[in-house]
Amino acid sequence: MRDEVLRARRPVDLLAGRTVVNLFVENSTRTRSSFELAERRLGANPVNFSAEASSIAKGESLLDTVRNIEAMHVDAIVIRHSAALVPWFLAERCTSVFINAGDGRHEHPTQGLLDALTLYEVWARRDTAASRPLLPPEEIFAGKRITIVGDILHGRVALSNVYALQKLGAEVAVCAPPTLMPRGIEELGVRRFHRLDEAIEFSDALNMLRIQRERQDRAFFPSMGEYSGLFGLNHRMLRTVRKHLVILHPGPINRGIELDSETADGPRSVILGQVENGVAIRMAVLAMLLAS
């Protein structure tokens, strides 16, 4: 279905007549556009609410805002919020279908799924003999090792990656300065690295998270330059790497900080594939939850 719909430029009617609200209390143009495209390509009617435009800016509680949206008979609410656990909080009190588009530093489930899909495609095409059907995910992910590099503490992508990839049978590690590593992460069955070369050695894929400049005020690391020197990936380091190492990044990239341009645009990078798969995964999630 993915190829059909993404390339045909013609919507399928799975969600014809359905209304999906994109409630982005925290701004994210990229994720919102991805959801909106997914909704349109399934034939649904998207309605966008943003923080500034909504009544939340006037002091209305989140719960009241959502109950008002529900009263207008919508089918699903895609919610992005800066506070962790908001989708659970709403789902317990409301009747709509809620789709988590990122809750604080907690989770970003569709990102976890699209990263897994991207890795599956790369590895399945490589590992399956030509003209055969692709091997199933459990065979592809068994024994694979993925390391998430960067701000694990504040990054919602990290936890969703851990859950998705572990469920598929892969081994997951994180690599970051200890100041950006949440306490007890190893109790989730995750291996810890503090040196990028060790992470490269260990991994079949690296997911390079964006480092946020605004974190510097709390002394998590001394400078962007030092961070980049210790945890930035560049093409010189990869020259001696013989194995097939896949490079992911959830975007937007700080070129020259997490990744240099040669690596971001190089043959190991699947970053644009992730973006394409983002729409596909969001279509799949919407269709699974809403199609009758």
Added chain:
Amino acid sequence: MPLFRNIRLLNPAQSLDRRADLLVDESGTIAAIGDDLIAPEGTPVYDGSAWVAAPGFYDMHVHLREPGATHKETIASGCASAANGGFTGVCCMPNTTPAIDAVEVVHSILWRSEGLAVDVLPSAATTKGRKGEELAPMGALYDAGVRLFTDDGDCVRSAEVMRRAFEYASMFEGAVISQHCEEHAMTRGFAMNEGVTSTRLGLAGYPDIAENLIIARDVMIAEFCGDRPYHVSHMSTRGGVDLVRRSRERGARAVTCEVTPHHFVLTDEAVEAHGTNAKMNPPLRTQSDVDAILEGFRDGTIDVIATDHAPHALSEKEVEFQNAPNGIIGLETSIGLACTYLLHRGLITLARLVELMSINPRRILSQHVPLIAPGVRANLTILAPDQPWTVDVGRFKTMSVNTPFNGWELTGKPIGIVNNGQTVWSDL
């Protein structure tokens, strides 16, 4: 006033533990204690054979919210809640609006609590406006009746200010400095305990060390100032229990501590099930901390059970987790939780429970410990330590409903109180 037949009279402060009839007269005085007492005409008679009469229980850490936040609680509703939960006295915290940092605020609280069945003792802020900078007028506040000084809700950050507080308060016999122990620099924006659960839930953490650091610092300052009385509020960590125990081993007699029922019953994993009704400061900690606290009860390190009763309106708690205010109500579940989780697990005796919930808080606050003897003004808590019951928030007298314990099955229930010439039966 009532006659209790064959009730267990228990007051370790007077080495009293026996069964007898107990008669309270119209003026609220204990008229007689003995076997087969004759009830005067019209006296209601109760079978006390499953009940215990103890010196009135005292909760030394409650937020009555008046003045300033009477949509959450008032002095009257808070005291009704205390009576319903089996308490005859409470010490209320100074984080009101305005803060209790001036004699006028103390007087207004005392005036509003006049005539109630529950005695109210205001605590006062250690520093003006609870800002941690200049000392509050401790002399005048002491004369108005204040015995406990704390900036509760906030920690006095400056070690220098804490030193001055200990030194200055030493002029006033029986004054005690208490602290909400939190190194604020390490807890910015926190939503729960820092650990694997906060990592899993994506919530910002408050590490246990941020509490332990202040306990360690303040114990050192209190000792430096000449073994001054210091009371650790709502202690929640393994490290805290350890620090208090070690200070006692060094011979410091003046360090005391309290623990709330929620910190000996729940762990940080309760956040998933109970949402914002499991959000408080200090936060719920880990099983390791709960185990250490239970051991602290068993070996006598912990002196007091206090609830940190913190009412909040439903609209304030029904929000995104990280934006919800901290605290839960506790007055009406304290006896039930203490009996169920400490007494019936064999960690403490019933006599120790009376010390933890009546005698010790009164002594720390320099309040007299009521005797159970003929001719004495009755100040009693009547409880049924073996009675099973189900917590029903609909029967609470507090104005708020923010508790994770609604629906819980507990063993040990308050029956009523006798104080200030009034008998109040618990409606739980």
